[in-house]
Amino acid sequence: MSRAVSMSTDPAAEAGPATGTDTGADAEAGPDATGSDTTGRGRVAVIVPAAGKGERLGPGAPKALRELGGFPLLVHAVRTLVTARSVDLVVVAAPPSAEGVAEVQRLLADLPGDTRVVAGGDTRQESVALALATLPEDCDVVLVHDAARALTPVDVVEAVVAAVRDGAGAVIPVLPVADTIKAVDADLVTATVDRSTLRAVQTPQGFTRDILTKAHAAADPTLPATDDAGLVEALGLPVRTVPGHAEAFKITTPFDLVLAEAVLRRRR
Numbered sequence: 007m008s009r010a011v012s013m014s015t016d017p018a019a020e021a022g023p024a025t026g027t028d029t030g031a032d033a034e035a036g037p038d039a040t041g042s043d044t045t046g047r048g049r050v051a052v053i054v055p056a057a058g059k060g061e062r063l064g065p066g067a068p069k070a071l072r073e074l075g076g077f078p079l080l081v082h083a084v085r086t087l088v089t090a091r092s093v094d095l096v097v098v099a100a101p102p103s104a105e106g107v108a109e110v111q112r113l114l115a116d117l118p119g120d121t122r123v124v125a126g127g128d129t130r131q132e133s134v135a136l137a138l139a140t141l142p143e144d145c146d147v148v149l150v151h152d153a154a155r156a157l158t159p160v161d162v163v164e165a166v167v168a169a170v171r172d173g174a175g176a177v178i179p180v181l182p183v184a185d186t187i188k189a190v191d192a193d194l195v196t197a198t199v200d201r202s203t204l205r206a207v208q209t210p211q212g213f214t215r216d217i218l219t220k221a222h223a224a225a226d227p228t229l230p231a232t233d234d235a236g237l238v239e240a241l242g243l244p245v246r247t248v249p250g251h252a253e254a255f256k257i258t259t260p261f262d263l264v265l266a267e268a269v270l271r272r273r274r
C-alpha cells in the first residue's frame with residue numbers, strides 16, 4: 007500500500023455510484039457455474055464495521071475504540087489490513103455521529119495506505135451496506151472484517167483474497183469447534199448437534215463485489231444477519247471455507263481482552 011492517506015466522510019467526493027456493481031473492470035466477467043464472478047483486474051477493498059456499542063465489554067467507549075496494548079482495537083485491525091499486500095483500500099464504518107466519525111478519522115490518520123471513514127448504521131448489516139455503497143468502481147473484491155477481531159494474522163487476510171481471486175464468490179475463514187454444542191429450549195436440552203460438521207466462523211469474509219452487493223440488496227433489514235456470508239447463503243449461492251486462526255478471535259468480553267493482551271505480549 008503506497009497511496010497517501012485519504013479520509014472522507016462524503017462518499018460523493020471520492021467514491022463511485024452507490025450501486026456501481028457493473029464496473030469497467032467487471033463488465034465482461036459474468037458469473038460462472040458456481041455462481042462466482044471472475045476477478046483479477048480490479049482492486050481489493052476491506053469494509054470494517056466498527057459502529058457497534060460493544061456493551062458486552064462493559065460500559066465505556068464503543069468496542070472498536072477500546073484500547074488493547076495502548077491502541078484501540080480498530081487501529082490494530084486496520085494496521086494489519088493496510089499491511090496486507092493484496093489490500094488496496096480500507097473503509098471503516100464509524101459510530102454514526104459527527105463525533106464518532108471524527109474520532110475514527112483521527113485514529114486512522116497516522117496509518118499508511120488508503121483508509122476512509124463513513125458513518126455506520128443501526129445494525130452491523132446496515133453499517134456494511136453503507137460502506138459498500140461508497141466503494142470506488144474499480145474495486146471488484148470486497149472483504150468485510152470486524153474491528154473486534156483485532157489480532158487477525160495477515161495470512162488469513164491473504165488466504166481469503168486468494169480464494170476469491172481463485173474463483174470463489176464468497177469465502178469465510180473457519181475453525182473446528184472444540185466444545186460439544188447442544189440446542190436448548192430454556193434450560194432443557196433438545197438436541198446435540200454433530201460437532202464434526204460444525205465450524206466457528208471468523209472474518210475477514212471475502213466476496214466478489216457483485217455477489218456481496220446482490221446479497222445486501224436482497225437482505226431483510228428487519229432480520230439483520232450476524233455475518234455477510236449468511237446473506238449470500240440466503241441467495242442460494244455457495245460459500246467456500248478456508249482455515250481460520252485462533253488469534254482471529256472476536257474480542258467481545260473482558261476475558262477476551264485479557265487473552266488479547268497476552269497474545270500481544272507474546273508477539274512483542
Ligand code: C5P
Pocket residue numbers: 054055056057058059060069070099126127128129130131133134152153154232258
Ligand atoms: O455486536 P457484534 O460483535 O456482532 O458486532 C460485530 C461488529 O459489527 C463490530 O465490529 C461492531 O462494531 C460492528 N457493528 C457496526 N454497526 C452496528 C453494530 C455493530 O458496525 N450498528
